[in-house]
Each structure stands twice: as C-alpha cells, then as structure tokens.
Amino acid sequence: MRTYVPEIRNLPLPARIGTLKQEMLAEPRYVSMEQAKIITRVYRENGEEPVNIRRARSLAASLREMTIRIDPGELIVGNRTAGIRSGVVFPEAGLAWVDRELETLAVRPQDKFLVRQEDADYFRTELLPYWKGRTLEDVIRGEIGEEVSAMGRVVKINQKDHAQGHICPDTEKWLTKGPSGLLEEAEEYSRRTGDPERFYEGVIESLKGAVDFIKRYADLARSMDMQEVASVCGALAERPASGFHEALQSLWFLYVILQMESNASSFSPGRMDQYLYPWFRRDMDAGVLDLPGALELVEALWLKFNQIVYLRNSESARYFAGFPIGFNVALGGQDGEGADASNELSFLFLKAQEHIGLPQPNLSARLFSGSPDDLVDECSRVIGLGSGMPQVFNDEAVIPALEGVGISSADARNYAIVGCVELTTHGNSLGWSDAAMFNMVKALELTLNGGRDLLDGKQVGLNLGTLEDYGTFEELEKAYALQVRHFIDRMIPACSAVDRIHGEVLPSPFLSSVIDDCLDKGLDVTSGGAHYNLSGIQAIQPANIADSLAAIKQLVYEEGRVGAAELLEALRNDFSGNEILRQRLLNKVPKYGNDVEWVDELGHAWVRFFAEQLKKYTNRRGGPYHAGLYTVSAHVPMGQNVGATPDGRHSRDPLADGGMSAVYGRDINGPSALLRSVSRIDSGLGSNGTLLNMKFSPHLFAEEEGIRKFSSLLRAFVRLKISHVQFNVLTEDDLKAAIRNPEAYRSLTVRVAGYTAYFTELAPDLQQEIIARTTYTDAL
C-alpha cells in the first residue's frame, strides 16, 4: 500500500465544507429567467447577424451582466445564476414543456422549483411569443415532427429540445492556456484565414466575455475582502493557472461558462486525477500544499458540481430524480504506456465522494489488470458506503471497443466518461451519445403480431405475419431482422436532421474553443469541427430479447409445449386468464443472467445484428454510428410502451434495468453467474457505453475480508472484459419490496456459511425478522 493511502483515508471532513454543504442544501430552488431575458434582448438587437454571432454575443452579455454571488467561506467560486441550484430556462432550446408545466413546477412530486410571479408573467408575455418557431424544439418539430412521432413507439429520437452536451472538453488546454491564451490563438487563426465564415469572430467574442466574467469574480471577492479568492480569480483573468487552487478554480469557471452557453445535460471533466496532477505535484513539492489542504479544495469543487442543476420536465424528473447534470469524473486507469496511472488525487477524489455523498460529480473508477490493490480496495470500501459510486469501468473492455470505432490507441487509452456511462475521448470528440433509443423489445412485439401494436391494435410496423405464421424459429428471426431494419432505415434520417438542426440553431463558439480540431478546421463543433464525430444509438434491452426469444424457441418450436396461437392470444390479453402460461414462461425456460450459454447467445446475437446494421451509416458530421447498451432509468417509460412479452413480463411493466442487467430477480445463480452471462455480450458492440447494475448487502463491506472479496469480484469483472458495472447497496426498503413482489427479487440469496436459501422463499415471519433486526441482515 502506498504510504499516502492510509493518510488520505483518515482525513476528516473539513469544517468549512460541512457548513457550506448544509447552507447549499438549505437554499430554496427557484426557476431563473435572468439569462433568458439577456439572450432574448441580444437576439432582438442582432436580428441580422448569423446565428453563431448571436449566440456568442448573448453568451458574452450574460457573462458580463448576470448577477454573481460569492458566499463567505467559499474557496472555489462561481455559478451560472446567483441562486444556488436554480432551474435555468433556456429559450433557444425549447420552451414548450415549460409552458405546459410552469404552474406545477413548485408542487410536482420530484425536484420542485419555485417560480416567482414576475418571472411567470415575463415568460408568458415576452419570452414565449418571441421564441415561438425559433427554438430548436420548434424547428425540429416543424421539419420532422411527423416522422418522429410515426416511429416513436420503437425509436425515441433524442436531443430534440436541449443542447446535446455529453462532451468532455479539453480542460487541460484550458488550464495551460487560460481564456487569454485561447483568445490569442483564435485571433491568430482569424488573422491568418481572414475568417470568411465569421467563425473565429464568435469564438473571440465568447472568450472575451469569459475573461470579463472571471474579472467580475475577482472584483466581487476583493469587495468582500476575500483576498485569496480575489487573487486567484484576478490571476486567472490574465494568465493560465499556476497553482493547484488556481487550477481547480479555472476548471470550475470553464464548466460554468460551458453551461451558460449550452445548458446541456453533461459536460464532463474526465480524468482530473491525470491532467491536474502536475499542478498538485508542483505545489506539494514546493511545500505550499498538503493533503488536508488539497482535500479541502477538491471538496469545495465537489460542492460546486452540485450547484448547477438541470431543469427537467416532470416526466424526465421522475426518471432522473435529483436533477443530475452529469459532471462525470474518471479516476485511475492506465497511462499512455499501459502502466497504472492512479495517484494521490485518485484517492482524494474517493475520499471526497465519501465525505460529500451528493449526486455530483458522477464518479467513475477505471480499472484494469494492472490496477494496484490499494486502489481497488479503496474503491470497494467507498462503494460499500452505498452512494452507488464510484461506478466501475474496465479499461480492458473499453479501450478495444473505442479502437473498434476508429479511435486512435492513444486517445482510447485516455478515455473518459460523459453523462452517466457514455464513453468518450478527451477534448476532441462530439460523441452525440444519445442520438436515439431503439426499443428492440417493441420491434419484437410488432414482429409477433403482424406489425400491430399490442397496446392499441394500431398498424405501426411491417406486417410480415404473426407468430402463428412463422413455421420455424429461423423464420421468426428473419422477420424480426426485417422489422428492426425497417425502423433503423427510418431512424437514421431523423437523427441526421436533428444533428443538422443543432448546427443551424445552436452553434457553440465557446465550446468550439476547447474541442480539437474546431479552431484548426474553422468549424463549429456542432457542424463537425471535432476530431471525432460519432453518434450513439441505444439497443434496448438485451435481457428481455434473450428471455423472450428463448421462451419461444424452447416452448413453442422445440418442445411444442405451448402453441403459437395460445401464446399470441395470451400476449394480446396480457396473460389475463392464463397465469399458468405466464408462470411456464417465467419458470420453465432458463433466463439471461444465469450463465446459460444458449440464452445469453440470443441476447448477444441480436445486439450484434443491431450494431452491424448501424455500421452501414455515416452521420451528418462524417462519423460512424455505433451502439450503446444502457437506458439508465428509461427502462421504465420504455416498458410502459411495450405490451406483454414472451418472457412472462406483463404489459407496461418495466424492461430490464440498466442495459446489460438481467430482468429483475431472474439472475438466480448469483453474481458470478450474472457476470459470466453479461460477458457473453461482446463489450466491443457497446462502444457508446454499457450499463450493468448489481446489488449487494451492506454487510458484505462491514469487515476487511468482505471488502477484499468484493475487490476480487472487481478483478473478475476486469478479467471477463465487461465494460461497466455499478453497485447499489441493499436497503431495508429493498427487502420490504421483495416481500411485496417476490417475482422481482428471486435472486436475493441468504448468505450464511454452509447454508443455502433464497430470501423470497423464507416464511413471512422470518422475512420480517430479517428486516426488523439489522444484526440478521449479515445473513444476506
């Protein structure tokens, strides 16, 4: 164990951080329209200018005019609104849902925001009328609204009402050059090229605004007699960051400004422990920084990551509760030569996660076979605390997957994560990772039912016959392939149109200054200026596909135990009056997640089919489409749109969670069997990102030995070349839910030496005892 590891582990929560956290969480959240007013005014004043100039000027004006605030005791300062955690209304992207929900924002069940009366009045009388027909949302609806809704039951086209985000900018470049250095660079390009498209002009205007924004914080801090903050901000307005404190503050300004420009779900700092290390090391070596001081600064930044939230509509807020905005930080992993890259900062970030325990940053640990035990064990320990973080990524799966879509080895080795689990390179990619979600389960439903929706009987897909018409399993598979291709053919032009309209409506000059090769090409990032230009489509959901096809294959075609007509009838009636058939489907056919090769292979085969279809297309920015295998929370709404399925799932029930996970409770052979099943779906097929959820009892982490065994599980995960896993720790509520709904919790095993039993098969009084008395739960 490296000597600093125990030292960092024992660092206490700095008092200042505890206080700031409490104050932050106590502040009421308001909807903010301050920036919307500025943007609207600048758009009106610049009606004749090209859109990139209007965007640059409205950002610059916002940077100069928005009310700013510093709280006493803050070490890292800055926000995009004066209010902490304000819900920013961003007119350029879309206002329709705000119009519908403005009155209910303060009373909705999840993620409430208060609305000031004058803001509500302004919204209805000024904002909405001006922007009608001009927003991204309106333009997209006008151009492709009908196509999008026609395919909507199978394909959900995303990014229709907000900026794309999911970008890892070149933070290192921002730190080493500073806004003033970038400004010089842009001016140089402008002089050299003459700037015929006025691209550099937009970049320059936005960067000038950035410099002024930072100066305003220096002035405010000085007026509040906060000398250290004033001197840090003052320096950053003039030159690149020199010390560790300056580097963290500089980083935070970058992300605040990016959000002011785009209001996008997720800009991610990526591998902060790598690119910040030179600043950290220099200060440590110079004796001006120690580990407690470094932790305090890191935690001050960690709080800041929670101060920018994303105003979502009520539907989205239900599924992405806690208004996450996806500041994804990656730690560990390997360096350019394949050696372990972890350092003091990796451990400080884990400690900060333990201390702060808030939803942001979304902390991701990169592991590989060369990761040292101290790092793996520390990840295990922090995971055991139950915040679900760090989530774990596997270099040995991710790097080859990225190389497979044309990423250079050097860039692939330096990968980061954006948003939840989407994979990216650093500072040179527009990954467009959430172009669309493709509901493979719905496509199967249509294939079984002559292209008709089971929910309302509407003809929405190709009519290739019904399950009764397919004489063999192979015929069914052929029809399914045609159905999937039919929808892919419709999806791609829609994705392409959305991509193009973003370039037309939401060019992002400031962002373009920190994405390679935009300056070099003289091209905005939304128009293909980035070095890598990918588009990711999610295939949903392999577990339901594997289980459904396995049930049909075995019971209908192989054993003949269930007739095609009977099954189809049962699906149309949501198994009403035929629970016996549903139980057969559930219990008489093996399920994905149990290390049963032939079932897992069905999942793999269809993921591969989907991923290979995508390879035939090129996106509007000239890059490839590729597949992702994650839904995050969308398995719930996606499931609400799917009728009963042959895996025994009821109509409108959620699909399997995550992406790679088994259907709830069906992985009854334990975590090792689940991981082996997951490993059969080639991680190279999910180069856009994959998601696997697992649950463990908190008591596993109570003793050092349990933590070590959990670390071994992580090592096995690495060896099995699975891309991603995220761990939840079981709660009392989970156990109560298991009693109410045993079908979804059949995998819950009671773990005692030499004893074998499942929780859901225990008598009710014994289940209650386990719940009632925490000493018992070490049995689980």
Added chain:
Amino acid sequence: MSKGRIFDIKRFALHDGEGIRTTLFLKGCTLHCPWCQNPEGIDTSIRLRWTSSRCLRCGLCVESCPREALSRSGTDGDIAIQHSSCDLCGICAAECPSGALGFDGREVEADAVAGELLRDRDFFDVSGGGVTLSGGEPLMQPEFALEVVRILRRAGVSVTMETSLAVERKVLEPFIGVIDLFYVDQKLADPHMHKLLLGGDRDLVRSNLEYVCGSGSKVIVRIPLIPGFTADRENLRTLGRYIAALGPPAPPVELLNFNPLPASKYRMLGKKWPFDAGAERLSRSEIEDISTLLNGCGIERIIR
C-alpha cells in the same frame, strides 16, 4: 464414472472458506443435529418437494400424477405429497408451471458436476478461492466426492470440505492430502448427549479429528452456537480444552452464530423445528464472552 446425489450448488459463496467459492451440497448425513440448517440434506434419498410460496394452487400436479401421490390438503389448496406412493417419475414437476414442485436433490455424474463447479474459475483465480464440498456430510458419498475432488485438483482448483468427520477412518483416509482445508464441527462434548442428540459417536469424531490434525492438513474447527444445545458455558469450556489439546498449535476455531432461518425449511418438510419462534442469535457481547472463555482454554485464533 461415479454418480452422486447433491441438493444444491451455491456460487459466489463467501463464507465457506478462502476467497470466492462455489459450494457443492452433497446429500445424506451420518448425523441428524436438531438445528441442522439444511434438513433437506440429511436424507440420502431424493424426494419430491413442494414450495408453498411459489405454488399457484392450480392443481395441475394433482391431475398429472399417475400414482395419485398428490392431493390437495385443507381449504387453501396446499399440496400434500404421499411419499410412499411417489416413484419420482417427475411428471408433476414438469407439469408444475411455477416450479413449486421439484426434487430436493438430483443425481449427477462426477465429471458433469465438476464442470459446473469449474464455471467460476475466473473468480477462484482472482480471489484465491475454489470449491467447497458441504452437505449433508460429503463423506457419506466418498467415491463420488473423491472423484469430484480429483477432477477439480487436476484443473488446479483448491478444494475445501465442511465435514462432521462422523465416518469410518478408512473413508476419510483418501481425502488427506487432496483437501486443502477441512472445516470440522465440534458440537457437544458429552459423549452421551452426542450420541443421543446428534446420532453419532463422539469418540469416532474425535479420533478422526486428531488424525486429520496429525496429518498436517489445514483444519479450522467450527462450533455452532445453538441456544439450549451447544451454547452452554460448560459444554464450550470442555470443547475448548479438547481443541486446545489438539495443538500446539491448536487449530483456529470459528464460531458460527445460531441461524433461525431454517425454520422455513422445516415447515416445508413437515418437520418440527425445535426452537421457539423468538429464538435469537447470540448477541455480540455473548459471542465476545464465549471468545474470552475459549481463549482461556488455550485457543488463540478465534474467527467470528
């Protein structure tokens, strides 16, 4: 190739030895401890089993049985099994849609089951884990067990065994040198009570334990702490002194807290669970006291 009877395979077992393990539960036991956690493992024979919580009460099984061994009992549609009429044909289990009816064990070939046990090799390799033979009493099926162990060892996998050692010496001998760790139970010190309650000869167990310890095999002695049976200070003191005398060094002792959960299985099997509904696991401080007591007997390494 020998066949054996097993009643479960538990993967990702974390409490049955070093690292991450897969535990194989062999059917049949030479003892019949009243607190047995796996009562379905005591009998060597395989029987039909009905799991109430999974049953739909559809009655398809009753209709399907050619020997009329199944009937509905009571008003809630519970299924009663007439074991004397059942010839284990399996028709009802195949017919049962929910999996409520099934066998309490299965017969397997040694190489097939070893193949199943080897599935988690990656997990064994990274954790220093392996396979644990448990039961029942794994030494009740010595030929089968030995063949499984040999296949596993040839594959480079370490094998641990959980045993009461209540078997003839010649049954035990071939396992010395091929089992990497023995977990051996010590339950009751009094030979009379041992015979009466557990159904085995205490001195046979003791002599085997001394033999295993003397062979240089790695041994951990396990004491199940059962209220009203073993968790009695006098019993524990006597056991402690005996175990200490197996040294030096005395084998480590692992204390297994009482597990009240098997009550469910007893109900299902129609057997009586000899504890009150409120019977509790021992508290942390009680276990602390017992550790102190055993330390006082000369046992240094105590695993809790």
